[in-house]
Amino acid sequence: MNTTILEGAQDLKVRFHIGRGGHFNNAGHKTYVGTVNGLSDCFGESSIIDVDDNGDKLPDSKWQLIDGGGNVILTGRDKIESETGILDWDGEYDTDIVRKLSECDDDEYEMILDIAERGGYVEKDVLAYVCSALGKLMATNIKVYPSNMEVFTQDDCVHLERDNFSVYTKDEEDDVRELLADKGFISESIDEIIVKMEMYDWFSEKEEMTVENYDFSSDSFLSSQAGFLKEVGDEGEHEDEAKEILGMECGENDSEAWADIMFSTSTGKQYAVCGTAAATAPEGVFYYKELDAMQYIECHDKYLDEFGANAEECLDYLDEDDVELNEGKITFKGNDPVVIDDCDTITHCEDLFEAFYTACRDIQIAAYLVGCRHFYCFQEAACYWR
Incomplete structure (x- = not known):
């Protein structure tokens, strides 16, 4: 899990309610209510008895939480002032549960996700934690480049290649949604990705015709x-x-x-x-x-005219603090460079880089076209990352 996003979420208190509900309005139906500050948020009109009939303070063990009908719900100050716990108002007809998000089980995580998938409100931090717990992906940021899209999630970054989606028309959006769902994206994130695809014309305008010998x-x-x-x-x-x-x-x-x-x-x-x-x-x-x-x-001048300015403007020059050096190896956010130019040799791990470099004879433009946006010079070697 990405600790910067999820560390605080694990201690959030979430509330579930058991009562009547479901298709047949049966008792014992469990629902997710939302986040709370603690168990006391569920007390409603109930009252705490912490003094005796003479007004003297009761021992902590004698404190009671009483509902509107005079029924004892909890006994003991430690339980009453607890941030989490169970309030059994009327068994399977009316019970409140408050627990830390990290203490929920998979069924409860699925319940929270289902609320979000059906358009209900779920706090972003809660949804991010739930997605990680269930192995789902929630988009936190999306960057679109000429040949690919970077979808940053609560855990990592997913690369979507334009060519894999440009074969679909707008009428085939459901097929694209199914592909994204197979990758693990939740509905809300799929909506955001589709909007970006439409904005940057990733869909073909006409249905592809199959022609022998042609793409x-x-x-x-x-x-x-x-x-x-x-x-x-x-x-x-x-x-x-x-x-x-x-x-x-x-x-x-x-x-x-x-x-x-x-x-x-x-x-x-x-x-x-x-x-x-x-x-x-x-x-x-x-x-x-x-x-x-x-x-x-090779057509250097034409590639320079079309991509030179963008390749320069979109390149983020990294500082020494941004990269990590370990036994002569350099990484950025834990990733090896996509392209390394040490003046004598160009090392890369992208099939298309060689083709783009043949066309433009410019390492920076070729790196840009395979999606690189970060640069750092290390011991006279130019390193490029996505």
Whole structure:
């Protein structure tokens, strides 16, 4: 558990009530009420008897908590002033339970989560603790980058890759919700993630068509699933390479068909693209195939124009206190660098980094495109982290 979020939550007092309820309004129905300061918050109109008939103070063991009907509910000062405990007003028809959040069982955690999942109010600290106890994920912050999304939770950070979701249309939102639920996200967090996906156009605008030998197709060039595309070179410069990658053969009626190598201005990925009409034509079909890492084409100036400024602005330069050095190894928040440049060798653990570096010949831009946002220089080595 993330102690900074959850340490204080474990000592919060939560109240449950047993009474009539459920589908058939049966007795013994247990519900979650919320957080309380202590057991005394449940006393209501009951009264504490701590003096005798003569007004003399009673011994602590003789104190009594009396309900409105004169029934003794608790005996003893230690129980009456306890922060937690059980108040049995009328058995399974009316009982209050107050305990520390950390002392609840899984059924009670599920009960609290169910309240939140159905739109009821549950304090954030309580919900975060419950999610950790049940192995669920509650989003505490979301950051969106060109190719991925970082969803910070009560325990850790989950990376969602844009390409894994851009194959879905808005009409297939239920499928996306099911995928996120399978990852462990609760409904409230799924709603927040979906809003971000919509805001940053992660959904494709049209349902993907299955075309042999191609990744996907579209009847609108500018709204393709690859995002807005630009040529890596001059117009038509890489036509032959694109046709070969696509296995494209033009017939007699395909006089306007064209092909080229292009890159996405949102993700930096390169594609072989062909179309049955000009890109600006109102009718036509366009096919896109993502290039393998070894097929990327160098176009430094275009990548610098599109991504250079963002790569610089989005990079967080870390201080010495932000990183941890241990036996020559450097980590940030417990994670090894994604990319290390020691002037002689570039070390990385991302398949696409090599492709992006081939395209832009700029380590900072390539690191940015694989989601790196943190930088630290260590013994003449430049280290990048997400």
